[in-house]
Amino acid sequence: MQQLPLDGVKVVDLTNVLAGPYCSYQLMLFGAEVVKVELPGTGDLARRLGPDPELNQGQMGASFLAQNAGKKSVALDLKSPEGRAAFESMVAGADVLLENFRAGVMGRLGYGWERLRELNPCLVYCAISGFGQSGPMSGAPAYDQIIQGLSGMMSVTGTPDTAPLRVGFPICDTIGGLMAALAISAALAGRHRSGRGCFLDLSMLEASISAMGWTVSNYLISGAEPEPMGDQNATAAPSGTFETADGPLNIAANQQTQFETLCRLIGRPDLPADPRFAEREARKTHRQALNREVNQALRAKTALEWEEILSREGVPAARILTVPQALALDQVRQRGFLTEVPFAGAGGRQVTVAGNGVVVDGVALRPRGSAPRLGEHDDEFVVAS
Numbered sequence: 101m102q103q104l105p106l107d108g109v110k111v112v113d114l115t116n117v118l119a120g121p122y123c124s125y126q127l128m129l130f131g132a133e134v135v136k137v138e139l140p141g142t143g144d145l146a147r148r149l150g151p152d153p154e155l156n157q158g159q160m161g162a163s164f165l166a167q168n169a170g171k172k173s174v175a176l177d178l179k180s181p182e183g184r185a186a187f188e189s190m191v192a193g194a195d196v197l198l199e200n201f202r203a204g205v206m207g208r209l210g211y212g213w214e215r216l217r218e219l220n221p222c223l224v225y226c227a228i229s230g231f232g233q234s235g236p237m238s239g240a241p242a243y244d245q246i247i248q249g250l251s252g253m254m255s256v257t258g259t260p261d262t263a264p265l266r267v268g269f270p271i272c273d274t275i276g277g278l279m280a281a282l283a284i285s286a287a288l289a290g291r292h293r294s295g296r297g298c299f300l301d302l303s304m305l306e307a308s309i310s311a312m313g314w315t316v317s318n319y320l321i322s323g324a325e326p327e328p329m330g331d332q333n334a335t336a337a338p339s340g341t342f343e344t345a346d347g348p349l350n351i352a353a354n355q356q357t358q359f360e361t362l363c364r365l366i367g368r369p370d371l372p373a374d375p376r377f378a379e380r381e382a383r384k385t386h387r388q389a390l391n392r393e394v395n396q397a398l399r400a401k402t403a404l405e406w407e408e409i410l411s412r413e414g415v416p417a418a419r420i421l422t423v424p425q426a427l428a429l430d431q432v433r434q435r436g437f438l439t440e441v442p443f444a445g446a447g448g449r450q451v452t453v454a455g456n457g458v459v460v461d462g463v464a465l466r467p468r469g470s471a472p473r474l475g476e477h478d479d480e481f482v483v484a485s
Contacts, residue, residue: 104131
């Protein structure tokens with residue numbers, strides 16, 4: 101079996117729904133053993149989430165299957181003596197403890213950082229929460245949409261007429277999970293040198309603001325307040341979504357040479373000589389006039405034809421696909437991004453899950469098994485009383 105960077109790392113995962121499970125899914129793909137600790141009888145809420153009522157009723161909802169393949173499940177009541185004893189034994193032998201409760205919950209359970217460090221001085225403890233463990237909002241509940249709104253993300257999504265808009269998938273949960281996986285990996289590397297564990301306090305709000313990049317830094321550094329621009333790129337023109345004979349096409353001619361090549365290929369070599377379009381800043385100022393000229397020329401061919409013509413000459417361009425079309429791309433399938441894994445408890449059935457886009461030594465990262473049934477691995481971790 102292929103050796104992976106986190107082989108041998110043991111993760112105790114108390115998380116629920118998405119941000120935390122997405123984090124531990126990344127760690128699992130890199131080789132870590134992830135054991136989900138779930139509440140007996142109900143388990144992770146994601147077990148009952150998804151578009152298929154039958155799967156939800158069987159506590160194997162699509163939302164759960166998507167982020168929990170390759171993990172183990174133990175059903176523990178952390179308020180019972182037996183559950184606490186089993187949990188403390190697991191923590192003592194773990195490398196990482198991950199949770200995404202509201203701030204203060206672990207402390208009220210008797211498992212604040214001081215107690216966890218007593219159980220395992222080498223433990224890397226990561227707490228994901230909406231706002232972090234301190235500050236005036238730390239105790240407030242938060243879901244992805246709440247963070248999208250508070251971060252400013254929704255204010256710059258859409259057009260001046262349609263903003264604020266929610267991003268079409270739970271992006272703040274995803275960002276929080278990725279940042280947590282990065283922080284845990286960094287902490288494990290640091291522990292290799294120091295021998296000491298640490299407490300990672302991750303705020304989804306702050307991680308999301310950080311991920312907004314230039315939208316935030318342009319305001320902090322230059323005082324430029326961001327505005328919603330729909331499908332246009334504020335940093336360059338022509339850069340955004342354009343019209344072809346049969347549908348939309350994204351073009352990002354962000355460099356001068358790309359702009360000049362674009363104009364030549366669409367049959368408008370005169371455009372770079374127009375004072376309104378000759379230089380980068382002028383093109384941004386006269387974006388709407390330039391877009392009209394480009395759109396008129398693009399209507400001569402289909403989006404796929406332009407994608408091939410422009411890409412071949414070094415101008416970034418591509419169609420706008422649906423999710424099923426994106427998943428069907430040869431580029432995605434040939435790299436092994438999608439994996440079929442067994443569906444636990446259903447003989448012969450397979451489900452398809454996504455990887456994370458990382459190839460290690462020529463092999464795509466993928467789960468090594470199915471998503472677990474609730475409490476499927478109790479016998480490995482819980483001693484019967």
